[in-house]
Amino acid sequence: MATVRFVYLKAALHRQGVTSPLFRRQNSAVRAFSSVISPPSKAVVYDQHGPPDLVCKVTELPPVPLKDDEVCVRMLAAPINPSDINRIQGVYPVRPEVPAVGGYEGVGEVYSIGSAVKGLDKGDLVIPSPPSSGTWQTYFVKEQSIWHKIDKSTPVEYAATITVNPLSALRMLEDFVDLNSGDVVVQNGATSIVGQCIIQLARVRGIHTINIIRDRAGSDEVKEKLKKLGADEVFTESQLEVKNVKSLLANIPEPALGFNCVGGNAASLVLKFLKHGGTMVTYGGMSKKPVTVSTSSFIFKDLSLRGFWLQKWLTSDKAKECRGMIDYLLGLAREGDLKYEMELVPFDQFPTALDKALGKLGSQPKQVIKF
Numbered sequence: 001m002a003t004v005r006f007v008y009l010k011a012a013l014h015r016q017g018v019t020s021p022l023f024r025r026q027n028s029a030v031r032a033f034s035s036v037i038s039p040p041s042k043a044v045v046y047d048q049h050g051p052p053d054l055v056c057k058v059t060e061l062p063p064v065p066l067k068d069d070e071v072c073v074r075m076l077a078a079p080i081n082p083s084d085i086n087r088i089q090g091v092y093p094v095r096p097e098v099p100a101v102g103g104y105e106g107v108g109e110v111y112s113i114g115s116a117v118k119g120l121d122k123g124d125l126v127i128p129s130p131p132s133s134g135t136w137q138t139y140f141v142k143e144q145s146i147w148h149k150i151d152k153s154t155p156v157e158y159a160a161t162i163t164v165n166p167l168s169a170l171r172m173l174e175d176f177v178d179l180n181s182g183d184v185v186v187q188n189g190a191t192s193i194v195g196q197c198i199i200q201l202a203r204v205r206g207i208h209t210i211n212i213i214r215d216r217a218g219s220d221e222v223k224e225k226l227k228k229l230g231a232d233e234v235f236t237e238s239q240l241e242v243k244n245v246k247s248l249l250a251n252i253p254e255p256a257l258g259f260n261c262v263g264g265n266a267a268s269l270v271l272k273f274l275k276h277g278g279t280m281v282t283y284g285g286m287s288k289k290p291v292t293v294s295t296s297s298f299i300f301k302d303l304s305l306r307g308f309w310l311q312k313w314l315t316s317d318k319a320k321e322c323r324g325m326i327d328y329l330l331g332l333a334r335e336g337d338l339k340y341e342m343e344l345v346p347f348d349q350f351p352t353a354l355d356k357a358l359g360k361l362g363s364q365p366k367q368v369i370k371f
């Protein structure tokens with residue numbers, strides 16, 4: 001735990017009249033300190049849950065002494081994911097105690113190490129793995145065990161974003177239905193990072209994808225982009241307003257597995273494509289609309305509805321293999337076999353990046369803060 005930083009954060013926030021039970025608990029912990037002290041850290045802090053553009057403030061946190069087993073990492077980049085927004089809003093099942101620093105994944109380089117740290121050196125490129133709350137800051141102090149050293153030639157924007165979305169795509173393709181080369185999956189939200197990863201990870205295994213996107217100006221361009229990534233079919237929702245969506249498929253079999261991160265009509269469209277006995281996995285709810293399933297889909301198609309949550313998966317035994325999977329995904333990214341659209345944004349433009357991530361400026365690429 002980055003306990004010491006939080007004690008200081010508490011002190012800093014106390015000056016602003018903010019207190020937290022989290023900090024009172026941590027204050028009483030017994031710790032062994034090394035003589036190393038971190039630099040001050042510029043951080044995105046929220047001291048109450050609420051609309052992120054209102055409650056997030058960029059605040060300078062004072063230097064902290066490192067415990068013997070802690071590592072101070074100079075953060076290089078971290079994305080703004082939908083779940084980061086939900087955590088700040090206080091609507092995520094895991095509600096960080098406030099005051100808290102935003103962000104959950106990211107990448108940085110080792111800046112300094114506590115006296116008992118072995119196997120990590122100044123300048124190593126590292127990611128928190130499993131991810132860890134508090135990545136939206138310039139210097140992040142955490143115990144050695146959470147830092148995973150990665151290949152230094154990895155582009156920072158991929159290193160920063162490799163866990164939450166690509167790993168979810170990988171797990172969802174593996175964990176629900178046994179798929180073989182030639183099989184097909186269908187998904188909505190295909191423009192999301194998860195969606196783009198599903199297209200490419202499926203393609204690596206010879207699995208075809210049917211992709212559904214929102215209607216928009218320039219949808220032909222978006223379709224082309226997804227096809228370049230390996231998408232077999234891409235439809236806008238309005239194109240699928242036909243009696244039999246399957247009649248739109250050329251020479252592609254019916255899918256046994258579908259992915260839904262939107263809900264509402266977009267989820268119904270995924271269900272319409274599924275074959276008898278097919279499974280739809282819901283992992284997001286971007287439209288905030290519920291999933292509605294017709295009675296006949298259950299009776300005559302025997303469809304199954306499942307859910308996936310990476311954070312839960314990361315607490316399972318299988319999570320031990322997580323770093324091997326991350327290395328596999330980073331390898332694909334380095335080779336150019338896994339790509340997705342991102343916009344690297346300087347930290348001082350955080351408010352604009354946040355507005356874009358909140359959807360205030362229309363469809364935007366993934367916002368990745370560059371510290």
Ligand SMILES: NC(=O)c1ccc[n+]([C@@H]2O[C@H](COP(=O)([O-])OP(=O)(O)OC[C@H]3O[C@@H](n4cnc5c(N)ncnc54)[C@H](OP(=O)(O)O)[C@@H]3O)[C@@H](O)[C@H]2O)c1
Binds near residue numbers: 165262282364
């Ligand atoms: N369950 C899990 O463990 C898990 C793990 C990772 C991600 N997720 C979820 O997966 C989803 C995608 O995450 P991401 O980081 O890959 O997304 P992203 O790259 O930030 O892209 C956002 C996606 O959401 C779509 N979208 C935004 N607002 C929408 C709305 N009102 N109605 C319909 N679609 C909308 C966007 O479509 P346009 O291109 O049309 O704007 C885009 O496809 C999110 O719901 C996220 O919470 C869940």
